[in-house]
Amino acid sequence: MPESHAPITASELTAARAKYAHERERRVRPDGLGQYRRLASDPAAAPHDPFTERVDRPPLTDHVDALVIGAGLGGLQTAIRLRQAGLERIRLIDDGGDVGGTWYWNRYPGVRCDIESYLYMPMLEEVGYVPRWRYAPGEEIRRHMVALAERFDLYRDAAFHTSATELRWDEDGARWHVGTDRDDAFTATYVVVSSGSLSLAKLPGIEGIESFRGRAFHTSRWDYGYTGGDASGGLVGLADKRVAVVGTGATGIQVMPMVAEHAARTYVFQRTPATVDVRDNRPTDPEWAVSLTPGWQQRRMDNFLAIMAGDPVAEDVVQDSWTANAGLQRKMITGRIDRSVDPAERELAEELLDLATMNRLRDRVAATVRDPETAEALKPYYRYQCKRPGFSDDYLEAFNRPEVTLVDTADTHGITRMTETGIVVGDQEYEVDCVIFATGFETGISGLLSGSLMVHGRGGTSYFESLMSGFRTLHGFYSHGFPNLFQLSLFQNANSVNYSHILSEQARHIGLVVSAARSRGAAYVEPSHDATEAWAQVIEESANDNLDFLRTCTPGYYNSEGQPAEMKISYGPGPVAFHRLLEEWRRTSIDEVLVDQPLRRMS
């Protein structure tokens, strides 16, 4: 929690700005996003699913009421809401071997939810479950998702290890024709695209990566056959191994202490240090669990959402490192900023608060890591909001182990190259047996927006080509010309650090719209062209413009590796206001998307 520091002086602020700019320059690379390669197409790490065997099956040729693409938190919750709306045949498809999305793939040792599980794990009250830990292990989250899928009978029509490749609207049949990479050719009345925002694993495009002869894998494809153990530890296979952990983001700081506990030697290849704040994880108090009253989860989620968004609340129910630093998240994540304050004044106040927080976090490093050189290299020098904050009570401590070595790669812009036997930084080679890439994921773009999922709407219009004249949706969910097609994302919708909550609201909204369409006998759901134009204007006028700020940030996925694009993303007044707006819209205006005459919108 924040400690009191002496007030920051003008010269301290000037020095911090100069230091941050210098540290940024050390890391910026001209190749930006081009420095990475996609795991799925990488010969160095052939695409495979280490968790579930891929089974041959005949192509699907039937009709379903709804196809939900993506069985992660968004798709699963939407499928449940569609079930509750009365849909009988719901087909969840996913390229993973089961439901879970992020939590299906990310089973690395130490994986945990970094938002309180009581807020993050959806529909706890519906299934009468209280997580066992404040920040739940990934396996607990994954099992909860499996339990939800079972409870709402979503396995019946599901298809795993399956990716949608094409959607084609059939005007006469008022349905979508669906093609997949398994040669399926079925139809669906409704289609929901929920393919996630950080789902495509990436590897650094390091010279020689293919030549490495030891074992190498990405954290989202953990090889327990090699390491032994499971997500809770026991990595006995590493006992005689020299292991490299590449990357020190939210994943790297969770995985590294587990590796360090078991490996003979651990090298941590760091390019930019993460912020590492207090975690304070603990088992759930059983007395607290039984004292919870109906509606507790929604109230807790709403409280957290409001605090993070800067909306007034009577108390801070969660009281963790997120809420303690809530003021620093609003610009980047939740969108809401106080426009009644003079912008320059607001920026300065924010910068001072940011510096105080970063000073506290740098002090935490110095107080924990005994070797001064290692401690200095672990201190983050950038604005708090430039990267997703990290939390751990054992990561920094692990550097005090004699068999753990930090290799700072800032001056070489990351790893220089790989050889058959190890990793080279500058001209020094580190021989290792195993390389674990905690190097993150491509951001934000679903197949719908990238064009990898071909979508042809009314009159054969290509969704991807329609984007050339601008992204036009109503509330982020649906576009004119693409009936009965919904998408979940933060674009033209809302955002929060508890993204699971955002997805819950999106799922609920889609369920309610489909329910209304069914009860009123609408032929399909589609917003008018004018409604999407008007909403695009609302986003343009209200969304935060963080471009200048992002340009000053150290490279990372928030700013497209130092080359941020101009983009107005989410509803400016923030998620609480957005959810209120949706509620009001459902009460007063839902009919505007319920089309009863198929030809009415042909003009």
Ligand code: NDP
């Ligand atoms: P990140 O993109 O945050 O981190 C990737 C890491 O790899 C960075 O430290 C990066 O350094 C480093 N890296 C990349 N290329 C190289 C290179 N060539 N040489 C050396 N280092 C390199 O990915 P994560 O998987 O850590 O996290 C992604 C997101 O997933 C998080 O921000 C969070 O939103 C989510 N997440 C959530 C968790 C949860 O508990 N809910 C847990 C884990 C992740 P640099 O910083 O210099 O680019």
